[in-house]
Amino acid sequence: MAEREPVIGIDLGTTNSVVAFMQDGTPTVIRNRASSNLTPSVVALSKTGKLLVGQIAKRQAVINPSDTVYASKRLIGRKFSSPQVQDAIKVLPYGVHAGDHDDIRIQLGDKKYAVPEVAAMVLKELKADAEAFFGQSVRKAVITVPAYFNDGQRQATKDAGRIAGLDVLRIINEPTAAALAYGFGKSVNGKIAVFDLGGGTFDVSVLDVSSGVFDVIATGGDTYLGGEDFDNRVIEWLVFDFAKENGIDLRKDRMALQRLKESAEKAKIELSGSKEAQINLPFIATPAGGGAALHLQRTLSRDKLEELCGDLVAKTISICEQVLVDARVKPSDLKEMILVGGMTRMPKVVEAVKHFFRRDPCKGVHPDEVVALGAAVQADALTSSDSDVVLLDVTPQSLGVAVAGGYVRRLIPKNTTVPTSVTEVFNTSKDDQTTVKIMVLQGEAEVAHQNELLGEFILTGLRKARRGEVEIDVTFEINSEGIVSVSAKDRETGLQQSIQVTASGGLTEDELKRILDEQADLLLEARSGEELQGKKSELKALMKEVEALIPQLDKATQGSEFGKDAITKAKSALDAARKAFDAPVLSKVTDSIDTLTRTVSLFKGVLERIK
């Protein structure tokens, strides 16, 4: 196979992110530099002003709650004034502010960042991990999003990729990716359902798979239903009882809130394996009037957790019902049922799913990694000519225009395979109307304003006539890249107006350009600087190892010809390494690392044999 530029698949999760690639025809997870498959989607600014991403950021969350950003995926592409964001702010320990266009800005230190910028920090980390793995730069990626993300949220995710220096080949749906990973390389034929309950979002999709073609028939979900909500139920329960006993609302204290969050999540995870979990938070608060510090000590049983979260589980099942109706299938028509996302480890969830689908879920997939693996499959399918995989994805929500009376006329219904285009004829709604406004909406609500406004434009210069006499062709199109464009044409005069929907997550095109420009230099610098730093510490460790090995070898070889020769060589290599270390040029450091690595393995081999 010809040497190709590496392409990666990224699962940008609410709690954790994973990056994968196609290794000799098998999708494989790339471990991060901390040797873990999962990278926490956490970004923090340390007290010393250093930007931390991943495990290291998560670990310091408790001592630095106001400058540690987690679950930013729940905010991406949303409006600040939306009820979901307003709800979320109440339980988030970091600062969330309104931007100029009702978008969201996250406070980190004394700077405010747009959500895509924060997501880009996580993506950059994953990109760097992949680059460390491949030993070369990585540009192309497929990123997954919850199936139920709307156009704005998708665009914002794409922006994040661009800010991170990635060429985002495609944004694909998480459950679809899971199905790709499940069905890839198997001769699966038939309908399968994917139940994806992750950290922040819930999705369910039904696909028809036939020898390499993955045809999404229906998809549905809730972008505000996931593990975080289960955690919040536990937090509420803890806070409520604590307030009753001590009259203190722990949520007002950011550090306490962060500790509560961690222990709630830990207890929830523990309860997937055991019947009871202890929650122990010493010195959680001090009484207002002074006095001894208060401790929080509770036992959470599995039954109690299930009681607290019963409605959340029920909600997932009712969404499943709707999706099966949309797909026109019965549970018995399904060949397989796949569980994805960390939350599907909860016994109550498994039980509810089993009961509804009347079958045992498939056990062959890893719920945390399967989405990234599927993204890697699609990345490979898009870039290699010998792949047999074709993904027929759908638009998850309906698209339409606002019509007189404040209602919506849907042109592209949800679950339509893309690319697609639809034209419909509209009429003027008033006498002598010379201008029409086309408002492009996404969503399922009958009333126009309850849907998401993707964009709007005006068609002017219409002929004066009685209402209903002027005919206008409105065309909606979603191309193979998932870009929505809308055009309106006066049938009589041929006058035409159109827009491409590029509304992004609060970032205007100018802003995005500015961020990219600002980072263009920074990005390169950061990358080589980071890399050099890493190599230097690697070299340092090797130097120490060689220094320690020299006397050992000297002793073992008892001044033989071979020993003398080898030791002289090693010493000169050490000298070279010291010089390389002091004059930091990447290529010299790398050369020294190579020499010393060979020396170490040679010495160790000799010592092994002599013993």
Next chain:
Amino acid sequence: MSAETIDIPAERQQEILALEAKLKANHFEVLGVTPGASSDQVRDAFHALSRKFHPDRYHGRQLGSFKAKLDTIFKRLVEANNVLTDPDKRQKYLDDNPFVRAAIRSATGTNAALQPEPAAPKSAEEEARDAERRLRLARHPYLAKVTKIQEHLVKAKAHIAKNEFSHAFSLLNIATQIDPQNVEVKTLLADVRKKNEVQRSEGDFKRALDLLNQGNEELALQALRASVNASASNHEAAFKLATLLEKTGGDIKEISSFAQKAVEAAPQKVEYRVLLGRMLEAAGMKSLAKKHFDEALRLGPDHPDVKKHVKKRWPF
């Protein structure tokens, strides 16, 4: 084949062009399945075609004009698949396109006289081979055109022989769209169009009379209107409609317009003239009314209607 460089194998380019050429055909033909194929067969065909024609298969390659072609093709395939795999949409599509329904009837052998080939279930392999064959045939535009027209003509003539003019009409309509210059199709179409109209009009008229017998005047009115609209030459229907409207207190202008139609289609009928005269008179057009009364008197001085309505006011 042209100046632009296109990163698609030549053979595949040919397939793309061939499919692009037949996108105007009906949903079944576009997907290369037998008319009336089941939802599962449609989906399988759609999947097989997706493997070749989904734009993602050519992602990142230099496509030139083929990019737009692939997009158009795939959108058309999606449309066909969406309609044929959704029972409601499929039903509506067949209702709106009787010629497709006719094609199904002949393909599935419900009308054995037209299509001797029995609709034995085909294996997937045969199906694929057939699709391949059809595609190859479609590559030769002239051949495809001639065969298609001949097919439609034969079927249309069979329908005419059985007085099934509406089926024949839709078949000929397609044929003339394929080749507007074909004289045989053109003359036959004109003839069938008229016969079809008369047949429909007579059918509606008969239905209206039945409804009147049952005392359902409202539906009878509807049927009569349909009958008059279908064929202007059905004077009986026009007259019946006018009298019924008068009886039920309809708009005078409307009544006179139908009476006018009846008179135009059958100028010799005395009762039509009398009715038209009365309506014109009521609408205040005295001189026009007089003209028709005069004519009625001339045509049938002893006609009961003339005695009843005309003679008593004579002379003006």
